[in-house]
Amino acid sequence: MKLPVYLDYSATTPVDPRVAQKMSECLTLEGTFGNPASRSHAFGWDAEKAVEQARAQVAALVNADVKEIVWTSGATESDNLAVKGVAHFYKKKGRHIVTCKTEHKAVLDTCRSLEREGFDVTYLDPEPSGLLDLNKLDQAIRDDTTLVSIMHVNNEIGVVQDIQAIGELTRAQGVFYHVDAAQSAGKMPIDLQRLNVDLMSFSAHKIYGPKGVGALYVRRKPRVRLEAQIHGGGHERGMRSGTLATHQLVGMGEAFRIAKEEMAEESKRIRHLRDRLWSGLNEMEEVYLNGDLRRRVDGNLNVSFNFVEGESLVMALKDIAVSSGSACTSASLEPSYVLRAIGRSDELAHSSIRFSIGRFTTEEEIDFTIELVKGKVAKLRELSPLWEMYQEGVDLASVQWVAH
Amino acid sequence: MAYSEEVLGHYENPRNVGSLDVRDESVGTGMVGAPACADVMRLKIRVYDAGVIEDARLKTYGQQRSEEQEG
Numbered sequence: 001m002k003l004p005v006y007l008d009y010s011a012t013t014p015v016d017p018r019v020a021q022k023m024s025e026c027l028t029l030e031g032t033f034g035n036p037a038s039r040s041h042a043f044g045w046d047a048e049k050a051v052e053q054a055r056a057q058v059a060a061l062v063n064a065d066v067k068e069i070v071w072t073s074g075a076t077e078s079d080n081l082a083v084k085g086v087a088h089f090y091k092k093k094g095r096h097i098v099t100c101k102t103e104h105k106a107v108l109d110t111c112r113s114l115e116r117e118g119f120d121v122t123y124l125d126p127e128p129s130g131l132l133d134l135n136k137l138d139q140a141i142r143d144d145t146t147l148v149s150i151m152h153v154n155n156e157i158g159v160v161q162d163i164q165a166i167g168e169l170t171r172a173q174g175v176f177y178h179v180d181a182a183q184s185a186g187k188m189p190i191d192l193q194r195l196n197v198d199l200m201s202f203s204a205h206k207i208y209g210p211k212g213v214g215a216l217y218v219r220r221k222p223r224v225r226l227e228a229q230i231h232g233g234g235h236e237r238g239m240r241s242g243t244l245a246t247h248q249l250v251g252m253g254e255a256f257r258i259a260k261e262e263m264a265e266e267s268k269r270i271r272h273l274r275d276r277l278w279s280g281l282n283e284m285e286e287v288y289l290n291g292d293l294r295r296r297v298d299g300n301l302n303v304s305f306n307f308v309e310g311e312s313l314v315m316a317l318k319d320i321a322v323s324s325g326s327a328c329t330s331a332s333l334e335p336s337y338v339l340r341a342i343g344r345s346d347e348l349a350h351s352s353i354r355f356s357i358g359r360f361t362t363e364e365e366i367d368f369t370i371e372l373v374k375g376k377v378a379k380l381r382e383l384s385p386l387w388e389m390y391q392e393g394v395d396l397a398s399v400q401w402v403a404h
Numbered sequence: 405m406a407y408s409e410e411v412l413g414h415y416e417n418p419r420n421v422g423s424l425d426v427r428d429e430s431v432g433t434g435m436v437g438a439p440a441c442a443d444v445m446r447l448k449i450r451v452y453d454a455g456v457i458e459d460a461r462l463k464t465y466g467q468q469r470s471e472e473q474e475g
Contacts, residue, residue, distance in 0.1 A: 312466060
């Protein structure tokens with residue numbers, strides 16, 4: 001077993017060697033290096049063929065039509081194009097958007113930007129499970145609402161929203177529905193012929209494809225129209241200009257092809273590892289699972305270890321690669337906005353660790369992780385005044401803390 | 405963020421960590437910070453009549469990161 005063990009598959013995944021092979025065939029003089037937009041020679045024609053095959057592979061994973069897939073630089077750009085594109089195109093119809101407080105920043109920050117342009121945005125609170133109450137969503141939609149943006153799988157806590165039910169609701173209300181599916185595509189089945197979803201964002205690097213490439217699904221029937229956000233040579237039917245990155249797109253296509261073929265088997269294996277990890281960690285005292293366990297993507301486990309601060313735990317766990325909801329990367333000391341939105345106390349949010357399991361995770365690595373975490377949590381609790389107070393029966397909520 | 409050798413050294417080999425008996429009249433306790441801000445430190449000292457600190461023990465939750473963040 002090689003250390004450190006990678007358990008941060010929700011952040012990114014290594015490129016599958018089969019994908020890397022396909023990509024390497026689209027770079028050099030001997031390969032398919034041409035500009036797919038070149039109409040006058042075989043280099044261009046070959047590149048176009050490769051890109052269109054990749055488009056078909058992406059469409060096939062989610063049962064969409066090839067003409068409904070628009071290439072982008074990643075899920076962040078897809079989210080920007082979907083939300084701003086619809087908001088701008090339909091602004092005469094209305095200027096109201098509905099989303100949720102636990103969305104990815106690519107959606108939330110895009111909405112903030114629209115607010116500065118004069119749009120009105122409703123940010124719904126999720127339930128403590130992390131799931132959205134559909135009645136609240138129904139009530140939030142107004143006459144001037146044009147778009148609802150609710151993600152499929154949450155990147156931090158892995159909970160799965162009911163996009164089928166949300167789609168039925170938005171379709172009945174006559175508003176468009178955008179789904180950020182960066183964390184779900186290739187991990188659970190998505191059938192866009194059966195879903196009333198109008199726009200869906202995808203990323204390649206979350207499912208063993210390369211970074212820097214993604215796609216946006218834009219429904220044709222009933223038709224969704226977008227105002228382009230990047231202007232230029234009119235690529236992607238005017239929705240997103242810029243020379244197509246053949247090697248990136250071919251990599252994404254191959255990653256999506258593999259996912260379609262192997263998802264069912266892989267999902268079972270990853271779920272088994274996740275459940276094994278949870279039952280091991282759950283043997284400890286004062287351990288809390290963040291987000292619903294049943295409606296959850298297979299590879300995600302988000303756990304709070306009470307009385308231990310997440311960043312010190314990450315430091316102690318240097319033999320595994322995980323992320324913490326306590327990570328104070330910005331100037332503020334605020335913990336994860338997602339954990340706060342589901343009602344977790346600041347203390348528990350600061351004590352959280354996200355483990356995310358993927359294609360190359362082994363049972364040996366999971367067993368190693370369980371023992372490592374148990375030992376380090378016990379060690380840090382020995383150093384923790386909060387743990388000592390808890391064991392002495394002090395109610396920490398009744399203490400008058402002196403923040404500084 | 406990479407931690408310095410010195411920080412890692414203290415982490416791997418903590419010094420003066422622990423508790424002193426609060427029922428002992430010579431022991432005093434001070435605590436700063438708040439769990440919500442992810443930093444709490446408790447310091448206990450033992451002082452006899454001469455006014456000299458004879459012993460000290462600390463426990464902490466989280467890290468003192470404020471300075472690093474400002475930097």
